[in-house]
Amino acid sequence: MSTNIKLQSNVAKSSILDKLKSQVKGADYSKLPAEPSYQYPQLSKEQQLAQFIGHLQANHAQVIQLEQAQIAETVSNELKDRGIKKLLYGTQAAHSAHMAELDADINTDISAEVFDFNLAGNKEKLFNDTPASITSSRAAIAATGSIVLWPTVTEPRSLSLVPPVHFVIVDAERLYATFATLIKEQQWQDKLPTNAILVSGPSKTADIQQTLAYGAHGPKELIVLLINS
Amino acid sequence: MAAQQLDPNESKYAASARNFRDNVKRDLGNQELRENFRGAMDYLVDKRKNAFPDGDELETLREQCKLIKQRCLLKLPHLLEQLEENLQANGIHVHWAETITDANDIIAQLIAAKNGKSVVKGKSMVSEETALNDYLEARDIECLESDMGEYIVQLAHQHPSHIIMPAIHQNKKQVADLFADNIDGFAHTTDVDALIGEGRRVLREKFCQADVGITGVNFAVAETGTLCLVENEGNGRMCTTVPDLHIAITGIEKVVEFLDDVPPLLSLLTRSATGQIISTYFNMISHPRQSGEKDGPEEVHLVLLDNGRSQAFADEELRQTLQCIRCGACMNHCPVYTRIGGHAYGTVYPGPIGKIVSPHMLGLEATNNLPTASSMCGACGEVCPVKIPIPKLLQRLRVESVKAKHNGEPVMKGEGSGRKSIEAAIWQVWSIMHKYAFIYKTSMWFATRLRKLMPNKIGVWTSVRTAPKLAPQTLHEKVQARQNQQQYKQLQGGK
Numbered sequence: 001m002s003t004n005i006k007l008q009s010n011v012a013k014s015s016i017l018d019k020l021k022s023q024v025k026g027a028d029y030s031k032l033p034a035e036p037s038y039q040y041p042q043l044s045k046e047q048q049l050a051q052f053i054g055h056l057q058a059n060h061a062q063v064i065q066l067e068q069a070q071i072a073e074t075v076s077n078e079l080k081d082r083g084i085k086k087l088l089y090g091t092q093a094a095h096s097a098h099m100a101e102l103d104a105d106i107n108t109d110i111s112a113e114v115f116d117f118n119l120a121g122n123k124e125k126l127f128n129d130t131p132a133s134i135t136s137s138r139a140a141i142a143a144t145g146s147i148v149l150w151p152t153v154t155e156p157r158s159l160s161l162v163p164p165v166h167f168v169i170v171d172a173e174r175l176y177a178t179f180a181t182l183i184k185e186q187q188w189q190d191k192l193p194t195n196a197i198l199v200s201g202p203s204k205t206a207d208i209q210q211t212l213a214y215g216a217h218g219p220k221e222l223i224v225l226l227i228n229s
Numbered sequence: 230m231a232a233q234q235l236d237p238n239e240s241k242y243a244a245s246a247r248n249f250r251d252n253v254k255r256d257l258g259n260q261e262l263r264e265n266f267r268g269a270m271d272y273l274v275d276k277r278k279n280a281f282p283d284g285d286e287l288e289t290l291r292e293q294c295k296l297i298k299q300r301c302l303l304k305l306p307h308l309l310e311q312l313e314e315n316l317q318a319n320g321i322h323v324h325w326a327e328t329i330t331d332a333n334d335i336i337a338q339l340i341a342a343k344n345g346k347s348v349v350k351g352k353s354m355v356s357e358e359t360a361l362n363d364y365l366e367a368r369d370i371e372c373l374e375s376d377m378g379e380y381i382v383q384l385a386h387q388h389p390s391h392i393i394m395p396a397i398h399q400n401k402k403q404v405a406d407l408f409a410d411n412i413d414g415f416a417h418t419t420d421v422d423a424l425i426g427e428g429r430r431v432l433r434e435k436f437c438q439a440d441v442g443i444t445g446v447n448f449a450v451a452e453t454g455t456l457c458l459v460e461n462e463g464n465g466r467m468c469t470t471v472p473d474l475h476i477a478i479t480g481i482e483k484v485v486e487f488l489d490d491v492p493p494l495l496s497l498l499t500r501s502a503t504g505q506i507i508s509t510y511f512n513m514i515s516h517p518r519q520s521g522e523k524d525g526p527e528e529v530h531l532v533l534l535d536n537g538r539s540q541a542f543a544d545e546e547l548r549q550t551l552q553c554i555r556c557g558a559c560m561n562h563c564p565v566y567t568r569i570g571g572h573a574y575g576t577v578y579p580g581p582i583g584k585i586v587s588p589h590m591l592g593l594e595a596t597n598n599l600p601t602a603s604s605m606c607g608a609c610g611e612v613c614p615v616k617i618p619i620p621k622l623l624q625r626l627r628v629e630s631v632k633a634k635h636n637g638e639p640v641m642k643g644e645g646s647g648r649k650s651i652e653a654a655i656w657q658v659w660s661i662m663h664k665y666a667f668i669y670k671t672s673m674w675f676a677t678r679l680r681k682l683m684p685n686k687i688g689v690w691t692s693v694r695t696a697p698k699l700a701p702q703t704l705h706e707k708v709q710a711r712q713n714q715q716q717y718k719q720l721q722g723g724k
């Protein structure tokens with residue numbers, strides 16, 4: 001980085017901070033008023049699950065409830081319905097072995113490939129030749145119907161973003177009432193990943209005459225595989 | 230060259246804001262534009278209403294979020310330092326800029342250092358504020374807007390007319406015509422799915438090729454060093470994931486102290502803006518690509534922009550302007566915005582928020598018409614999720630605008646620039662009249678007796694209204710007469 005830019009920035013920084021500091025010098029933080037917070041009614045696990053599914057469906061996501069063992073078959077059927085023959089998945093996820101089985105299954109002509117390449121140099125392939133993907137998720141939020149993606153070295157960020165159809169596996173055990181409780185209980189303050197994402201439906205826009213259209217830039221379809229054992 | 234264009238640092242928006250009155254005339258006469266806005270505002274008002282079924286919840290959340298933002302502002306300098314420290318520890322570079330030119334320059338240098346030639350941009354009002362696209366294009370860097378609304382606006386060589394829905398002034402037929410004129414091989418259609426599909430096709434090619442992604446920031450979390458982006462389309466994620474360089478730009482007021490501050494603010498933001506309980510994506514960025522990761526930018530930079538914000542900060546009342554989370558609800562509910570539309574203001578930020586924030590960015594001299602463009606109905610203050618008393622701030626800015634010369638520190642750039650000697654003289658007379666009863670009574674007596682001399686035509690006022698008529702007697706006289714009569718009756722009755 002050029003020294004010029006650093007210098008310029010440092011000058012601006014001290015000027016801005018000086019101006020701000022002179023205004024709040026000696027501010028007493030202990031006198032800050034208490035911040036209220038709304039007490040939401042407690043919902044049972046079943047109610048939360050219903051809320052979660054309801055919001056996702058209202059946002060145009062497809063929700064399929066199933067058991068772990070049914071993942072490969074379900075994905076295979078959904079792909080077949082859409083005439084899709086290719087699927088990209090990450091390594092070392094709980095479902096990775098199922099995807100490898102799917103790839104090897106001689107009864108389907110689906111080829112499932114692992115995302116074990118760098119995006120740089122493979123952008124064309126990901127953008128133009130990858131019709132579907134599957135990822136895991138870290139948690140889910142009932143109040144807003146949101147799924148928490150926590151991309152890793154083995155499940156890259158673009159895996160859940162670029163392919164037009166995104167399957168995401170959600171474990172009902174990891175459903176939290178609200179975003180606030182999720183942050184608290186999982187102690188997100190301590191360690192956040194490169195990129196954490198809440199997803200609450202397929203990509204959409206209402207930018208043309210307030211008319212809702214799906215598949216603006218990200219996935220056109222979000223298929224939630226909800227494991228409820 | 231006109232004197233006002235001599236300042237190379239002056240935003241292009243200062244000139245268009247000065248033309249406010251002409252802009253209003255132009256846009257009020259455009260029937261199609263007015264229909265587009267009316268339809269859109271009715272839609273957004275409805276959506277917001279349905280998103281808050283529980284009034285108690287709404288009021289608690291508003292109070293909570295107001296206090297969160299006020300706390301973060303009170304600690305602002307400290308939080309900015311903490312934010313910088315934590316972002317740097319996470320591997321994200323931080324740059325500071327006082328003016329829009331400085332911010333643009335920093336960004337241009339960052340791009341040049343990477344030999345960048347093409348930029349994809351996520352929605353960022355702050356980059357509109359700095360007119361970044363113009364700046365980069367003048368340096369041969371292609372800068373493409375990727376939010377669907379922004380893309381449309383860019384094709385039309387316009388700027389956003391709404392901070393959340395940039396192309397709200399256009400209907401689907403206008404968008405279809407625009408695509409037909411600009412995109413090779415586009416088969417003309419007004420089907421919105423097909424139009425979005427076309428935008429998707431063009432923009433995905435660009436995402437695939439771009440060297441740089443530029444975005445705004447909705448919340449910057451000091452505690453964790455995290456940049457949060459709220460969006461529905463996925464273009465923000467594309468810009469922050471696919472290119473090798475990500476540059477985020479934001480105003481210094483966007484910092485929040487704790488990660489725990491985010492959920493209530495996010496909930497109010499999306500519900501107030503578009504009536505969604507949450508946006509499709511909430512994107513939290515805390516690092517550049519880490520070792521072993523297969524995608525994501527190698528470098529992430531944050532540019533923190535002042536551009537007049539520290540001026541607003543210096544006055545405790547005006548500081549409340551900086552509580553804004555840019556939801557757009559105030560414009561959606563504004564009877565003036567709904568009628569004149571977003572471009573008439575001439576500023577980057579239109580509507581009520583634009584009227585209270587633009588004077589700090591552009592100076593009151595260029596913007597002193599804006600605070601007067603309000604019926605003071607109070608709708609903006611009532612819907613504002615962080616309880617900014619917008620009507621009060623408008624009154625305050627009106628005062629600043631006509632303030633007399635004084636020896637103290639100026640509160641604002643351009644204060645007193647709207648002062649007219651004749652207006653000041655009239656108020657001087659008014660104040661003397663009201664101070665001395667004798668002068669008041671005598672002048673009122675004359676005014677009512679000479680009422681026939683009142684002109685029938687009083688400028689613009691009578692172009693749409695009949696002229697007001699003074700009563701033959703003042704209220705004082707009438708009451709006096711009545712009291713006299715009653716006393717007389719009592720005397721008679723008492724006989």
Ligand code: SF4
Pocket residue numbers: 552553554555556557558559560581582609612613614615616617
């Ligand atoms: S002033 Fe209030 S209502 Fe207007 S955009 Fe800002 S937060 Fe929203």
